[in-house]
Amino acid sequence: MHALQGSLFDQADETGLGPLRGLRRTELGAGAWVDHLPGWLTGADALFERLAAEVPWRAERRQMYDREVEVPRLLAFYGEGEPLPHPALTTARTALSRHYAAELGEPFATAGLCLYRDGRDSVAWHGDRNGRSATEDTMVAIVSVGDPRDLTLRPRDGGATLLRLPLGHGDLVVMGGSCQRTMEHAVPKSARAVGPRISVQFRTRGVR
Template sequence: MTAHLQGSLFDQADEVRLGPLTGLARTTLGDGAWIDLLPAWLHGADALFEDLARTVPWRAERRTMYDHEVAVPRLLAHYGARDPLPHPVLDEARAALSAHYAAELGEPFTTAGLCFYRDGRDSVAWHGDRTGRGAHHDTMVAILSVGEPRDLALRPRRGGPSRRVPLGHGDLIVMGGSCQRTWEHAVPKTTKGVGPRISVQFRPHGVR
């Protein structure tokens, strides 16, 4: 898969490595939901983007909506608990997140889902990760973003104003507490001339 990435002026590192998680900042959303945000957790994020774009076996999927089959507007890949991840730094990221949130989460992150947003036409609609245990229990989903920034939008399910968090170039966001049940998130389409982005979503067992 080829895609043109406008590299970050602030991340020209050749070595792909993680920074510490000590800079995580928590925002309380309400209804028991929260997000933790850490900009530029991953150094060398542009190099990782290029590697993932080239080597991951991306799938173009189709889904049925309103009696019609439509193309999913992004490319996908999924790695189960026993699958080797496509880059060693992703193993390190999953282990670091599992250790950092061990007391709060009570279990490790096990799976990794990858989404490739090729341009502003690619998106994901409003949803919560409520397939499986996330429909009934507090859980966490950690997202590491590489490539050019795209907005992650969040809104309360019961209604109310939404907020947007731009993510790219190695940024980390963790959605926790009741976030998957009481809030929804999306990556909206945009007519702006945005470049490609890859998100890596780490989840515990049984959460999709």
């Protein structure tokens, strides 16, 4: 795993959260939208180091056509009621649940973590359509720490990329409305020399 290139703009040792009033919404069409707030979480580099060292990361293999392949990233999952691996994540989830209460109608309940070790790690085009999100509008809130990697979004039936956001160093993105049903998102491989990144995905009950 490549070394993390720390942010020159975030040298805080203590992890904290900024105000959510700076969120900016992009409407993607068909009822899908994305909220984005760069640098929401301060002390993100210190948090990355803690999570990278202390989370029980696991590698997974998945069936692809006629062979089994290694998933190109490391994973961890914290189900409803399980303590999260750092108090800052609990605070972030609570703040997001409060901010989106009127639109979401329920709190964020779980946390999935992905560790992208370098530019070779990625996630292919997909929507989070397991569970209730296959038929209902929902939200996925993602906090990223570590070196930035692009999150790209396009319509589910293919076509041009509608949005490309470099996420890292405490950035927040929230995919809402019909986004998981009508859009796809991906973290493409990168040919550039990039350091590791961790994304923390908060979801509601019954959504994966």
